[in-house]
Amino acid sequence: MDLNTGRRHQKFRTRQALLVAARQVLENQGTLSVPAAADAAMISRATAYRYFSTNEALIREAVLDTDWKTPFEVIGEARDVRERVARVGRYLIEFTKQHEVAHRLFLAKSLEAWVAALGKPKAPLRGARRLPMFEMALEPLREVLSADVFDTLLKSLASASGIESYIALRDVCGLDEDETDRISAEVLAAILDRYMP
Amino acid sequence: MDLNTGRRHQKFRTRQALLVAARQVLENQGTLSVPAAADAAMISRATAYRYFSTNEALIREAVLDTDWKTPFEVIGEARDVRERVARVGRYLIEFTKQHEVAHRLFLAKSLEAWVAALGKPKAPLRGARRLPMFEMALEPLREVLSADVFDTLLKSLASASGIESYIALRDVCGLDEDETDRISAEVLAAILDRYMP
DNA sequence: AGCATAATGAGACGACTGTCGCAAGAACTT
DNA sequence: AAGTTCTTGCGACAGTCGTCTCATTATGCT
Numbered sequence: 001m002d003l004n005t006g007r008r009h010q011k012f013r014t015r016q017a018l019l020v021a022a023r024q025v026l027e028n029q030g031t032l033s034v035p036a037a038a039d040a041a042m043i044s045r046a047t048a049y050r051y052f053s054t055n056e057a058l059i060r061e062a063v064l065d066t067d068w069k070t071p072f073e074v075i076g077e078a079r080d081v082r083e084r085v086a087r088v089g090r091y092l093i094e095f096t097k098q099h100e101v102a103h104r105l106f107l108a109k110s111l112e113a114w115v116a117a118l119g120k121p122k123a124p125l126r127g128a129r130r131l132p133m134f135e136m137a138l139e140p141l142r143e144v145l146s147a148d149v150f151d152t153l154l155k156s157l158a159s160a161s162g163i164e165s166y167i168a169l170r171d172v173c174g175l176d177e178d179e180t181d182r183i184s185a186e187v188l189a190a191i192l193d194r195y196m197p
Numbered sequence: 198m199d200l201n202t203g204r205r206h207q208k209f210r211t212r213q214a215l216l217v218a219a220r221q222v223l224e225n226q227g228t229l230s231v232p233a234a235a236d237a238a239m240i241s242r243a244t245a246y247r248y249f250s251t252n253e254a255l256i257r258e259a260v261l262d263t264d265w266k267t268p269f270e271v272i273g274e275a276r277d278v279r280e281r282v283a284r285v286g287r288y289l290i291e292f293t294k295q296h297e298v299a300h301r302l303f304l305a306k307s308l309e310a311w312v313a314a315l316g317k318p319k320a321p322l323r324g325a326r327r328l329p330m331f332e333m334a335l336e337p338l339r340e341v342l343s344a345d346v347f348d349t350l351l352k353s354l355a356s357a358s359g360i361e362s363y364i365a366l367r368d369v370c371g372l373d374e375d376e377t378d379r380i381s382a383e384v385l386a387a388i389l390d391r392y393m394p
Numbered sequence: 395a396g397c398a399t400a401a402t403g404a405g406a407c408g409a410c411t412g413t414c415g416c417a418a419g420a421a422c423t424t
Numbered sequence: 425a426a427g428t429t430c431t432t433g434c435g436a437c438a439g440t441c442g443t444c445t446c447a448t449t450a451t452g453c454t
Binding site: 006007009010033034035045046049053 | 440441442443444445450451452453
């Protein structure tokens with residue numbers, strides 16, 4: 001279904017109704033599925049699947065894209081690279097906590113989709129919103145570091161933040177919220193310091 | 198069902214049959230479920246569920262506990278802490294790659310179990326096998342660092358390794374296998390260096 | 395206002411999951 | 425060897441998911 005061809009308003013309305021219902025369902029029931037959102041929105045399941053063919057897509061658009069700030073909003077006017085990176089790290093953890101259920105469900109569905117797509121040629125690759133965010137935070141180092149080192153630093157920071165890192169700290173290490181914040185900040189600082197001139 | 202009370206051999210046999218079948222199914226079909234393992238083992242589904250009530254438990258026991266080395270086997274005789282930590286890090290990545298499908302499925306099921314157990318008082322907490330492994334790697338620092346710092350270092354390393362870190366590097370950063378190895382090693386080295394006297 | 399077109403709804407479908415009760419079989423006890 | 429006990433298998437069950445077909449409705453255009 002092409003959202004940009006005729007009858008746009010109708011499509012926009014049903015789409016919005018689905019997204020609103022999805023947020024409500026997730027809040028009330030602590031879980032989410034396409035059929036559940038469809039029922040809550042009083043929309044046929046068949047129609048709901050026409051808009052969001054997977055659970056994953058629904059969660060992403062209904063919740064994870066909500067409240068997501070731009071790199072500029074997060075980093076602000078900070079000039080110190082350490083401060084810029086710290087702000088991004090804090091924001092990622094905070095955002096993860098704020099929508100923890102959605103993040104966990106989304107990650108679970110992504111992992112299952114990867115397994116299901118094993119034989120296929122498709123590359124399922126998730127959204128990588130944290131990369132541009134860290135990239136902007138590191139901008140002051142762009143001319144200081146070689147392109148290779150810059151890239152290594154960027155990927156290192158990305159690999160030690162966000163939902164995956166959060167899961168490891170909470171579920172594997174068994175830390176509480178405060179300790180999670182602390183260790184996450186320490187790790188990012190350690191990575192950054194290694195490459196700071 | 199208590200495996201340590203009478204009729205042990207019978208239970209042992211059916212249990213083994215299920216585990217063997219589970220490995221085969223995972224290898225052949227690229228996925229795994231309790232019913233699938235039961236069918237492959239020619240064992241009733243009801244019985245299979247009596248042994249492994251969740252998909253998660255089956256995957257863990259059938260695959261993730263297989264080939265898992267002891268900290269001593271991994272670290273060997275290395276005395277240098279950097280080398281010890283590097284060996285653990287390499288082993289964790291290697292082990293993750295070796296059973297990538299199982300790891301992804303297991304993590305997915307764990308995340309869903311967490312969400313499903315939201316209201317309940319239960320603490321689902323996963324196994325945390327990498328903690329004792331890093332702990333032994335850091336043993337030479339035990340008397341050098343304060344207990345707090347030692348613990349922070351341990352948790353930091355654990356949070357930046359294993360399947361979660363691997364997922365971030367592959368799916369979010371889009372790295373290939375070699376780059377994944379490289380960045381993972383760099384991150385662990387960066388964390389360790391921050392705390393090394 | 396009327397019409398062609400495209401979105402939607404209703405319902406059924408097959409597949410899978412997890413649970414249950416009850417009968418049948420195997421294993422330990424004496 | 426016989427009896428008891430506990431595991432096991434069978435089959436059925438409800439619930440969910442994702443897909444499909446076809447009729448119905450709403451929309452936007454002339």
